[in-house]
Amino acid sequence: MKIVVCIKQVPETTNVKIDEKTKNIDRRGLGGVINSYDLHALKAALDIKNQVGGEVITLTMGPDDFAVSLQETLALGADKSVLLSDRAFAGADTLATGYVLGKAIEKIGNVDLVLLGQQSVDADTGQVGPIIAELLQVSQVTYADKMIAKNENLLIKRNLGTVEQEITAKLPLLATITETINEPEYTNVVEIAKSFDKTITTWHAKDLDLEDSRVGQAGSPTIVCSISSPEKVVKQGHKLADDPVAAAKELVAALKKQNVLAEDE
Amino acid sequence: MDQKQISKEILLRMVKSFTTNEVAPFDMEIDHTRSYVNDLFNKIKKYDFLSTMLPKEYGGAGFDGETTAAMINEIARGNASLAVTLEGHFKSIDQIVKYGNQALKDEYLPQSKSRIIAFSMTEPSGGSNPLGIASHAEKKGDKWIINGDKIMITNGGLAEIYCVLVKTAPKELSFFVVDKDMPGFEYGKQENFLGLTGVPVGEIVMNNIEVDENHLLGKIGMGKEIGDSAHNDARVLMGAVLTGIMEHELNIVTDYATHRKAIDTPIIQMQGIQRKIADIAVAKETTKLLYQKAAWLKDHRQDYEQEAAMAKAYGSRSAVKSGDNALQILGGYGYSLDYPVEHLIRDARAMEIAEGTVEKMRTEIALIEAKNRA
Numbered sequence: 001m002k003i004v005v006c007i008k009q010v011p012e013t014t015n016v017k018i019d020e021k022t023k024n025i026d027r028r029g030l031g032g033v034i035n036s037y038d039l040h041a042l043k044a045a046l047d048i049k050n051q052v053g054g055e056v057i058t059l060t061m062g063p064d065d066f067a068v069s070l071q072e073t074l075a076l077g078a079d080k081s082v083l084l085s086d087r088a089f090a091g092a093d094t095l096a097t098g099y100v101l102g103k104a105i106e107k108i109g110n111v112d113l114v115l116l117g118q119q120s121v122d123a124d125t126g127q128v129g130p131i132i133a134e135l136l137q138v139s140q141v142t143y144a145d146k147m148i149a150k151n152e153n154l155l156i157k158r159n160l161g162t163v164e165q166e167i168t169a170k171l172p173l174l175a176t177i178t179e180t181i182n183e184p185e186y187t188n189v190v191e192i193a194k195s196f197d198k199t200i201t202t203w204h205a206k207d208l209d210l211e212d213s214r215v216g217q218a219g220s221p222t223i224v225c226s227i228s229s230p231e232k233v234v235k236q237g238h239k240l241a242d243d244p245v246a247a248a249k250e251l252v253a254a255l256k257k258q259n260v261l262a263e264d265e
Numbered sequence: 266m267d268q269k270q271i272s273k274e275i276l277l278r279m280v281k282s283f284t285t286n287e288v289a290p291f292d293m294e295i296d297h298t299r300s301y302v303n304d305l306f307n308k309i310k311k312y313d314f315l316s317t318m319l320p321k322e323y324g325g326a327g328f329d330g331e332t333t334a335a336m337i338n339e340i341a342r343g344n345a346s347l348a349v350t351l352e353g354h355f356k357s358i359d360q361i362v363k364y365g366n367q368a369l370k371d372e373y374l375p376q377s378k379s380r381i382i383a384f385s386m387t388e389p390s391g392g393s394n395p396l397g398i399a400s401h402a403e404k405k406g407d408k409w410i411i412n413g414d415k416i417m418i419t420n421g422g423l424a425e426i427y428c429v430l431v432k433t434a435p436k437e438l439s440f441f442v443v444d445k446d447m448p449g450f451e452y453g454k455q456e457n458f459l460g461l462t463g464v465p466v467g468e469i470v471m472n473n474i475e476v477d478e479n480h481l482l483g484k485i486g487m488g489k490e491i492g493d494s495a496h497n498d499a500r501v502l503m504g505a506v507l508t509g510i511m512e513h514e515l516n517i518v519t520d521y522a523t524h525r526k527a528i529d530t531p532i533i534q535m536q537g538i539q540r541k542i543a544d545i546a547v548a549k550e551t552t553k554l555l556y557q558k559a560a561w562l563k564d565h566r567q568d569y570e571q572e573a574a575m576a577k578a579y580g581s582r583s584a585v586k587s588g589d590n591a592l593q594i595l596g597g598y599g600y601s602l603d604y605p606v607e608h609l610i611r612d613a614r615a616m617e618i619a620e621g622t623v624e625k626m627r628t629e630i631a632l633i634e635a636k637n638r639a
Contacts, residue, residue, distance in 0.1 A: 033278055065266060072275045187279040189313040190326045190378075192272050 001054035001149065001171075003045045003113045004105055005078070006132070007038040009062055009069040010122040023224035025122055034069045037117020039076075039184040041177040044147055045115050046077045052149045055079040057108060061089055061100055067200055074195035075187045081198075082108065086205040091217035094123075098131025099219060103208045105136060113154070114174040118143055126176065133174040141167065144175040273332045276317075280339045283312070288343030292513075295344050295463040296608045305347060306423075316378045318355050320362060323374035330560040334505040338553070341509020342516075345612040346463025348509060350381070352502040353419035353464075357382035357428055359498045361442070364483035364491055369442060372479070373426055383424035384495050385415035385469065395438055395492060400431040400471065402441055409481070411441055411474040414453070419619070421467030422452055428495075429471065430488050438488025442480045449474040460611030497573045499620040501563060504556025504576025507584045510613050511549035514584070514591040517606060518542055521595055532594075541590040548583035552576060571633040577616065578626035584613030 011030040019026040045056045058073040060066050061084040070081035084104055092100065105111055114136070119126035126142070133140035145159035150168075158165040159178050169175075205215065213219060238254075240247035255261040266274070291303045309315065318333040319325025328336070333355060341348035358377050361370060373382065391397025400413020415421075415429055425445045433439040443450060453468030483491050519542060522533035532538045559572035588610035592599035599606045617623045 031278075033282075068266065068271050068274050071271050072278065075275060186283050186312050187275060188311075189276065189279075189328075190316050190324070191313075192275050192279075193321060193326045196268055196272075 001048060001052050001112045002108075002110055003048060003054060003056045003115060004108060004111050005038065005042050005045045005056060005058050005073070006101055006114065006116045006128070007042065007058055007060050007069060007073060008035040008117075008120045008122075009033070009060065009066045010035045010120055018227050023227050032066070032069065034072060035117050035120045035122075037119060037121070037177065037179055039117075040179050040181050041115040041117050042073055042076060042078065043182045043184045044144070044177050045113070047182065048113070048147065048149050048154075054112075057082065059101060059104055059108075060084065061092070061097060061104075064202075067202075070200050071192075071195055072187060074198045074200070075191045076185065077191075079198065081200040083200055083202045084208075085202055088205040088212075088216050091220060092215070093220035093222035094125050094127040095131060095221065096215055096217075096219035098128045099135060099214045100208065100210065101128065102132045102135035103210055104203060105132065107203070107208060112171045112173075114138070114172075116174075116176050118176040118178055129174060129176040136172075136174065138172045138174055139169055141169050141173065141175040143178055145178045145181050147175065147177075147181065269329070272326075272328070273335070276326075276328065276332060277335060277339060279312075280336050283308075284340050284343035288340060288347060292344045293605055293608070295346055296605075299462045301347065301350075301463055309347070309351075310379055313378065314351060315354060315381070317351075319358055319374060319377055323370065324378055325374075330501065330563045331557065334502055334556055334560045337502050338505040338509045338512075338556075341506040342512045343509075344463065345506055345510050345513075345609070346461045348506045349461055349464050349503075349615075350420055350423070352499060352506060353383060354381050354424075355502060356495050356499040357384045357426075360384065360428060360440075360482065360491055360495050363494060364440075364487065365442075366479055366481075368479040369482065373442060376426065380426055381420050381424040382426040382428065383418050383420045384428045384499075385418040385421070386430040386492055386495075387417045388413070388415060395430060395489060396436065398430060398432060398438075400429065402431045402433050402439065404433075408475050408477060409441060411443065411449075411471050411476065413471050414468065415471075416453070416468045417456060417466055418469065419464060419466060421469060422455055422465040427469060428482055428491075429469075430492060433485050437486050438492070439485050440482035440488055440491050441476055442482055443471065443474050443476060447474050447476070458615065460608065460613070460615045462608075462611075493570075496620050497570050498563075500573035500577040500626075501556055501559045501569065503616050503620060504552055504559065504573070504580045507577070507580030507613060507616060508549055508553045508556060510584045510609050511545060511552065511580075511587050514587050514606065514609055515542070515545050515549055518545065518591045518594045521598075538594055541594055545587040545590055548579075548587050552580035552583060555579060571630055574621075574626040574629045574633075577620065578623050578630065581613060581616040581623060585610055585617065588613055 009032040012033055017026045049056050056078045058070055058078045058081045060070055064085050067083050070083055074081055084100055089100055116129040130140055141156050143158045143160055144156045146157035148155045154169045156167050156169055240250050256263055294302045316325040317328050321327040337348045337352055361373060388398045390399055402409045402411045411431060427443050428440050429443055430438060430440055449472040451470040453470050456466040458466055522538050523531055525532050555576035559569045559576050562569035591606045595606055598604045
């Protein structure tokens with residue numbers, strides 16, 4: 001099975017600051033790491049490869065130094081990597097990012113399965129996976145929490161928070177992966193050195209069949225107008241009566257007043 | 266970035282994550298139970314930490330001294346004992362790489378991926394004075410027969426392979442490599458030390474252990490040179506451990522002083538507290554620069570003896586003093602066994618003694634100064 005895993009290099013979340021002018025994350029001087037959800041997606045891909053054979057290709061879009069994260073995926077067991085790097089890609093929102101990633105997956109060719117983390121920890125949109133699936137016109141399964149290959153299908157359990165859904169999906173397919181699907185391994189120290197025997201290919205804009213109007217800022221309809229942290233509001237507490245029966249009655253009355261409980265409950 | 270920089274970045278990303286998730290949460294438990302809980306030692310082996318600086322031709326990752334020291338620094342931020350266990354292993358590998366004959370390298374370096382190697386010089390009758398030792402090796406035919414008793418060995422009991430200093434003549438010191446599986450090898454008493462309690466420190470007893478010539482490390486009479494070399498390599502990494510301890514201290518006090526209020530003011534706004542925190546930060550950064558310079562010199566095949574001694578001498582005293590400052594800032598919490606500051610002082614205190622006392626470091630630093638001006 002030919003599996004592509006899209007990964008994103010994100011700043012270490014404890015260090016995130018917002019650039020007041022651009023309203024984007026200020027990445028200057030920040031250490032990068034692989035988006036934690038994507039590590040689960042990579043592990044899921046490697047598990048399927050172990051089950052049915054094939055190859056795992058990791059893919060990312062970003063500046064040249066994002067190659068560090070691709071190298072890390074090779075040390076973790078991916079077979080090869082593709083870096084999409086071009087100044088024309090700068091300023092891309094989820095739509096323009098999904099477009100370029102999708103075109104790269106088309107160029108890789110004959111891909112059976114595309115995996116991504118369910119969202120990134122810096123932007124938290126969860127949109128890029130579905131955008132790629134639409135572009136490639138393949139089925140998509142979001143929030144995949146368990147995945148087993150069976151007779152050229154994937155048996156997938158989706159975790160939708162309060163609901164679980166078990167489905168059988170035909171390939172080719174795109175799935176986004178939860179953080180509870182598996183436990184990613186740490187990178188093996190010796191495998192870091194060995195990973196340099198594998199290949200990272202860099203593709204620029206000219207290497208892909210792209211429409212200029214759909215790339216980078218030109219292809220990004222999203223405008224961040226402002227960004228702020230929610231105000232911390234501390235509300236005055238209220239102490240209920242000491243007697244448990246009286247306290248319960250008081251609590252029920254208060255909840256009805258707030259419309260949390262209906263009057264007749 | 267070149268291959269070396271990328272490798273270093275990936276290693277440090279992984280070690281940071283490993284330390285945060287697997288080591289730091291168990292720091293107090295390691296100290297209290299005197300053992301590597303959370304199956305830590307097996308995890309260290311599983312992810313090939315033991316092979317970090319082992320040359321690639323023996324199955325290692327082949328990282329240089331700077332990167333290896335940075336990795337030790339990161340682990341020590343979570344737990345200093347585990348960092349010292351790795352330091353003891355790495356310094357021993359270093360000596361086999363530098364001085365071992367090819368047969369010895371071929372036999373033991375691949376094994377070092379999963380078996381700890383320890384370096385043992387100290388005996389009841391001699392530590393910093395190596396000629397005071399009683400262990401000896403005697404040549405019989407084409408074999409060497411080794412007898413003696415080595416104590417206070419870092420990783421003693423955990424390690425399975427030992428580089429041992431013995432006398433091969435009344436005033437002649439040499440190193441041999443022995444294996445725990447050799448007839449005549451026995452483990453002895455384990456020490457009950459004040460700090461770095463996760464690190465097993467113990468004794469080995471050698472009763473007529475028979476080894477061939479290949480187990481001689483270096484040449485006959487090179488004991489002092491190899492011992493000095495091991496000390497130098499250890500001191501570089503100890504600077505990294507001490508930096509990690511001070512980073513740990515700094516994290517604790519900064520976090521505490523930011524949240525702890527006196528009346529309505531966080532105590533970090535008070536000059537008396539600020540001065541203590543600033544002193545810890547300066548000491549941490551100075552020690553870091555010293556060990557990094559020593560490691561850089563070592564990687565570039567230049568003399569690093571003085572810088573290594575400085576990193577250990579300055580770093581160990583500073584980490585103890587910084588711990589004392591941290592304890593004072595935390596007040597009663599600092600003095601409590603239920604909080605980590607007190608064990609950081611005990612951990613740092615060990616390094617004013619191990620691998621040569623602070624006093625011996627100063628002598629070496631001064632003598633090098635004199636030599637440079639001669």
